[in-house]
Amino acid sequence: MSSHHFTVWLSGMNNQYARREVFCWNTCHELKRFWEREIGKQTCYRESEEHRLGRSALRRLREEWKQRLETKLRLRNNPDETDKRANVG
Numbered sequence: 269m270s271s272h273h274f275t276v277w278l279s280g281m282n283n284q285y286a287r288r289e290v291f292c293w294n295t296c297h298e299l300k301r302f303w304e305r306e307i308g309k310q311t312c313y314r315e316s317e318e319h320r321l322g323r324s325a326l327r328r329l330r331e332e333w334k335q336r337l338e339t340k341l342r343l344r345n346n347p348d349e350t351d352k353r354a355n356v357g
Contacts, residue, residue, distance in 0.1 A: 321327070
């Protein structure tokens with residue numbers, strides 16, 4: 269296996285502290301693979317969590333209670349609407 273090297277110059281505010289880092293191509297490839305796997309794991313976890321939350325009954329229950337509360341408030345604020353519904357139904 270051939271080993272390719274490349275050089276990265278790192279410098280801060282003062283050039284006297286500049287240093288040269290030499291990385292082996294294999295090391296860079298391994299780092300890239302490592303982070304790609306980590307990102308893949310996180311993406312998989314996020315998607316499974318979104319799927320789990322989508323199936324959750326809690327979201328449906330909250331929506332049902334919100335609709336019930338809105339209906340009660342609407343009927344409380346418009347008592348005439350209650351009479352109309354009773355006459356139609």
